[in-house]
Amino acid sequence: MNMKVLILPGDGIGPEIVAQAKKVLEVLKNDGLALELQEAPLGGAAYDQYGAPYPEFTQKLAREADAILLGAVGGPQYDKLDRPLRPERGLLAIRKDLNLFANLRPAILYPELANASTLKPEVVSGLDILIVRELTGDIYFGQPRGIRVNEAGEREGFNTMLYAESEIRRIGHVAFQAAQKRGKKLCSVDKANVLETTEFWKEIMTDLAKEYPDVELSHMLVDNAAMQLVKAPKQFDVVVTGNIFGDILSDEASMLTGSIGMLPSASLDANNKGLYEPSHGSAPDIAGKDIANPLATILSVAMMLRYTFNNEAAAQRVENAVKSVLAQGLRTADIYEAGTTKVTCSAMGDAVVAAL
Amino acid sequence: MNMKVLILPGDGIGPEIVAQAKKVLEVLKNDGLALELQEAPLGGAAYDQYGAPYPEFTQKLAREADAILLGAVGGPQYDKLDRPLRPERGLLAIRKDLNLFANLRPAILYPELANASTLKPEVVSGLDILIVRELTGDIYFGQPRGIRVNEAGEREGFNTMLYAESEIRRIGHVAFQAAQKRGKKLCSVDKANVLETTEFWKEIMTDLAKEYPDVELSHMLVDNAAMQLVKAPKQFDVVVTGNIFGDILSDEASMLTGSIGMLPSASLDANNKGLYEPSHGSAPDIAGKDIANPLATILSVAMMLRYTFNNEAAAQRVENAVKSVLAQGLRTADIYEAGTTKVTCSAMGDAVVAAL
Numbered sequence: 001m002n003m004k005v006l007i008l009p010g011d012g013i014g015p016e017i018v019a020q021a022k023k024v025l026e027v028l029k030n031d032g033l034a035l036e037l038q039e040a041p042l043g044g045a046a047y048d049q050y051g052a053p054y055p056e057f058t059q060k061l062a063r064e065a066d067a068i069l070l071g072a073v074g075g076p077q078y079d080k081l082d083r084p085l086r087p088e089r090g091l092l093a094i095r096k097d098l099n100l101f102a103n104l105r106p107a108i109l110y111p112e113l114a115n116a117s118t119l120k121p122e123v124v125s126g127l128d129i130l131i132v133r134e135l136t137g138d139i140y141f142g143q144p145r146g147i148r149v150n151e152a153g154e155r156e157g158f159n160t161m162l163y164a165e166s167e168i169r170r171i172g173h174v175a176f177q178a179a180q181k182r183g184k185k186l187c188s189v190d191k192a193n194v195l196e197t198t199e200f201w202k203e204i205m206t207d208l209a210k211e212y213p214d215v216e217l218s219h220m221l222v223d224n225a226a227m228q229l230v231k232a233p234k235q236f237d238v239v240v241t242g243n244i245f246g247d248i249l250s251d252e253a254s255m256l257t258g259s260i261g262m263l264p265s266a267s268l269d270a271n272n273k274g275l276y277e278p279s280h281g282s283a284p285d286i287a288g289k290d291i292a293n294p295l296a297t298i299l300s301v302a303m304m305l306r307y308t309f310n311n312e313a314a315a316q317r318v319e320n321a322v323k324s325v326l327a328q329g330l331r332t333a334d335i336y337e338a339g340t341t342k343v344t345c346s347a348m349g350d351a352v353v354a355a356l
Numbered sequence: 357m358n359m360k361v362l363i364l365p366g367d368g369i370g371p372e373i374v375a376q377a378k379k380v381l382e383v384l385k386n387d388g389l390a391l392e393l394q395e396a397p398l399g400g401a402a403y404d405q406y407g408a409p410y411p412e413f414t415q416k417l418a419r420e421a422d423a424i425l426l427g428a429v430g431g432p433q434y435d436k437l438d439r440p441l442r443p444e445r446g447l448l449a450i451r452k453d454l455n456l457f458a459n460l461r462p463a464i465l466y467p468e469l470a471n472a473s474t475l476k477p478e479v480v481s482g483l484d485i486l487i488v489r490e491l492t493g494d495i496y497f498g499q500p501r502g503i504r505v506n507e508a509g510e511r512e513g514f515n516t517m518l519y520a521e522s523e524i525r526r527i528g529h530v531a532f533q534a535a536q537k538r539g540k541k542l543c544s545v546d547k548a549n550v551l552e553t554t555e556f557w558k559e560i561m562t563d564l565a566k567e568y569p570d571v572e573l574s575h576m577l578v579d580n581a582a583m584q585l586v587k588a589p590k591q592f593d594v595v596v597t598g599n600i601f602g603d604i605l606s607d608e609a610s611m612l613t614g615s616i617g618m619l620p621s622a623s624l625d626a627n628n629k630g631l632y633e634p635s636h637g638s639a640p641d642i643a644g645k646d647i648a649n650p651l652a653t654i655l656s657v658a659m660m661l662r663y664t665f666n667n668e669a670a671a672q673r674v675e676n677a678v679k680s681v682l683a684q685g686l687r688t689a690d691i692y693e694a695g696t697t698k699v700t701c702s703a704m705g706d707a708v709v710a711a712l
């Protein structure tokens with residue numbers, strides 16, 4: 001039976017980076033991987049075509065798919081739209097609709113790109129962190145929320161941070177199991193000294209640790225984690241945290257590498273169905289110029305092969321092809337430095353295909 | 357009339373660093389500044405003495421004081437206490453009780469300490485950011501909150517993020533006015549694409565900007581801000597944000613300097629009554645060893661002179677004394693490097709007094 005992969009090019013540089021990843025998928029298909037590729041719009045592109053950022057057309061295909069590859073969503077032309085119509089609403093909607101609660105965001109420094117980091121080489125060389133961010137709960141989705149007039153007749157904005165025990169447990173299991181496959185260290189990030197939600201989070205993580213005696217669990221306050229990522233990022237192996245803290249810390253961690261154009265991500269449901277996308281955004285300023293870096297999207301395909309298709313060999317084949325183009329000295333503009341060869345987005349895609 | 361300064365040594369290294377700052381205050385007093393110094397416990401020390409982290413004894417003196425100098429609170433011996441008795445509850449309580457809504461946290465890189473940063477010199481040299489963090493609202497104090505059993509019979513933790521218009525306006529005014537006195541650039545940090553509370557925050561900041569045509573207001577999403585602080589921190593002049601985002605970003609920004617032992621902070625009410633404290637914590641591991649860095653606490657005295665006593669000359673006198681001991685090559689252990697002279701906490705305090 002064919003595995004169904006839905007491709008969502010999205011907005012900005014989305015279509016051009018996804019086109020390179022598609023070339024990689026086509027190679028794998030020709031080499032015998034049972035894939036069926038489909039395509040649909042998400043975000044601004046979906047609004048343009050269907051009047052909604054996550055239209056029924058896309059939803060139907062997304063629900064049927066085994067895995068989804070997304071470029072990126074968003075662009076300035078959509079900023080004035082009503083909130084429910086904005087591109088990022090499409091992203092939040094598909095995450096929630098498909099129950100993609102486990103967001104895995106690696107922050108890896110490629111040795112060839114060590115100079116790209118704003119941190120000193122000795123602080124970041126060999127950096128390899130995995131951030132496990134809960135993606136369908138927390139203040140992102142908590143009710144009640146809104147802007148209202150309070151009893152004193154004054155306007156106020158409000159949101160609800162909320163985690164049920166089962167939500168914490170399931171992301172905890174994902175994180176402990178990820179740590180088992182890596183350095184066996186898990187750091188759970190909370191603000192337990194102030195927020196009951198995360199005091200509860202910490203309690204559940206502590207309880208879960210009993211089931212994973214081979215993993216060393218530690219706890220860190222979110223403000224301290226933001227500091228420690230700058231001070232000594234290599235102290236971390238796997239980090240697990242809630243949706244909003246994960247949003248902030250995973251972006252901070254990505255930027256430590258200086259080459260966010262290289263970082264993929266996976267968002268998984270309980271059965272390893274996943275949405276895969278680069279960690280960077282839609283970069284509208286460089287869209288259509290064929291200069292974006294497609295490697296994060298191509299590495300997202302590798303994550304798809306690993307997590308959804310359980311095909312470690314194919315995943316490593318793609319990752320090795322990326323390492324090989326880096327070793328050849330090929331660089332898109334974002335990671336270019338003197339002494340290397342600057343290539344376009346599509347040329348980089350072709351080079352990866354050749355290296356496969 | 358004498359200005360009343362209440363000293364709260366607190367826990368851990370608090371007493372020893374505050375003792376050095378007290379020497380500075382005594383010099384200023386001998387030189388004619390009309391000061392009256394009092395002392396009270398806060399945090400764990402207050403729990404030990406009065407059974408509460410912000411006891412009535414301390415509250416009475418704090419309410420009467422014009423300014424407060426705090427060392428730091430917290431220590432492992434208090435970790436098992438019930439939540440309302442823990443040291444940090446004392447800190448939250450005094451902030452709320454005295455309406456200290458405006459937390460000013462400078463992140464400044466001293467040229468002599470440039471090596472201490474984990475970031476490359478060209479990225480951080482000359483760094484001078486002021487983070488203005490709202491301190492008495494947001495999810496820190498929002499109701500309802502707690503841990504409960506939900507309708508499905510499952511336990512859940514929950515908190516409320518909340519900002520009323522007047523709370524946003526008053527911190528906005530502080531931030532715009534701070535920007536007017538500096539580089540005239542203000543960046544307001546929110547998560548307006550997801551959280552209504554911060555969508556409202558952004559709306560009010562935008563409205564306030566009309567009153568400050570000389571200040572250039574920009575908006576940034578919190579995840580992007582966490583990245584930009586690592587990527588290009590010098591793009592920022594003044595940053596204004598809510599309590600929880602400010603907690604995270606101000607710690608991240610402090611750590612960019614690598615010398616958090618140098619960074620003071622001020623928490624002000626509407627009349628510039630203020631609580632002044634170092635940005636670092638109580639460091640229980642090195643408490644009582646006379647090796648802590650007292651300079652952040654001494655620089656907190658300078659902020660007190662500037663903001664509460666409106667005495668710019670005295671503030672600069674203290675700041676210049678600190679610069680002078682750095683120029684002399686004196687360093688406590690946390691900022692020591694080869695070629696400089698390592699001194700104890702008390703010796704550093706004496707050196708500042710001598711430089712005054």
Ligand SMILES: CC(C)[C@H](C(=O)O)[C@@H](O)C(=O)O
Pocket residue numbers: 088091092247549550579
């Ligand atoms: C676009 C936005 C809603 C989204 C988020 O906050 O989750 C993005 O920042 C991300 O991290 O994927």
Ligand SMILES: CC(C)[C@H](C(=O)O)[C@@H](O)C(=O)O
Pocket residue numbers: 193194223444447448603
């Ligand atoms: C100790 C804690 C409650 C406090 C806070 O979160 O505000 C601290 O982190 C700070 O920033 O002063």
